[in-house]
Amino acid sequence: MNSHKNCPVCNNNEFRPFLKVKDHFLTKQEFSLQTCPKCELVLTNPFPEKQEIGKYYDSDEYYSHPEKSTSFFSQIYEAVKKVNIKYKFKVATSGLQKGSLLDIGCGSGDFLNYAKEQGWNICGVEPNEKARQYSKEKTKSNILSPDEVLSQADHLYDVITMWHVLEHVEDLNWQCQQLKRILKPGGRLIIALPNIHSYDAQHYKEYWAAYDVPRHLYHFGFSTIRLLLNKHGFNFLKREPLKWDAYYIALLSEKSKSTPLTYPMAVLNAWKSNVKANKSREYSSNIYIFYAT
Numbered sequence: 001m002n003s004h005k006n007c008p009v010c011n012n013n014e015f016r017p018f019l020k021v022k023d024h025f026l027t028k029q030e031f032s033l034q035t036c037p038k039c040e041l042v043l044t045n046p047f048p049e050k051q052e053i054g055k056y057y058d059s060d061e062y063y064s065h066p067e068k069s070t071s072f073f074s075q076i077y078e079a080v081k082k083v084n085i086k087y088k089f090k091v092a093t094s095g096l097q098k099g100s101l102l103d104i105g106c107g108s109g110d111f112l113n114y115a116k117e118q119g120w121n122i123c124g125v126e127p128n129e130k131a132r133q134y135s136k137e138k139t140k141s142n143i144l145s146p147d148e149v150l151s152q153a154d155h156l157y158d159v160i161t162m163w164h165v166l167e168h169v170e171d172l173n174w175q176c177q178q179l180k181r182i183l184k185p186g187g188r189l190i191i192a193l194p195n196i197h198s199y200d201a202q203h204y205k206e207y208w209a210a211y212d213v214p215r216h217l218y219h220f221g222f223s224t225i226r227l228l229l230n231k232h233g234f235n236f237l238k239r240e241p242l243k244w245d246a247y248y249i250a251l252l253s254e255k256s257k258s259t260p261l262t263y264p265m266a267v268l269n270a271w272k273s274n275v276k277a278n279k280s281r282e283y284s285s286n287i288y289i290f291y292a293t
């Protein structure tokens, strides 16, 4: 295990205890979350080193299933996924002319494929080799390993998207520097993240599925992600909700709690989260849109 001595966002050298959370998804191991009192970043601290982190991803469930399933729930899931991809694309590119788009952590390539159909030049980055090969075949486009990004030229992309990816990245500052380097000046950066200030985060506490320790190394609210990106030369444009995520997260959280009436309780709490967020803007997950200065 490795641990942070200083806050990667504001460099403060003091952390406070925040919550103890189990890896409900795979190992049932317990991890400590700490918070930085200065910038409110929440970190999984200590966290697994690079050599050990692989075992926490060691499940087929963690990656998108390319195979078609015909069960009722997977059909609903597929239908929601399609609607969601269209919505994400609209949010990411609204007001822009067609250009070049890089999706970091592109998984099986569904989002990229849609962007390609809409006439964008696409490229992807995917660390998992199986998923990388699959998305290469699917999109018939260039899908890079994280190392290959390093050799890419400066200022290549009009839009870079990271759908629930930044919370997995160990070196936040290095990642932000890379983003700034390969994005065109004025280019758009789209970051989707779970929101620790959402109603569902506060309701489920240590059972909130979006803590997803130790795979999620950082847990952000709006002010903290804005501070990190401002530091690296990005300005905030706007934020948009991911309302379906509330249902997915509530369902996983209810399952970890093993409450009776899992499904109705999940629907009720997800609905509550979205209603409350209508006013507060603190949705279960948000899409944050920045542009490079």
Ligand SMILES: [Zn+2]
Pocket (backbone or CB within 6 Å): 007, 008, 009, 010, 011, 012, 036, 037, 038, 039, 040, 041
């Ligand atoms: Zn801090």
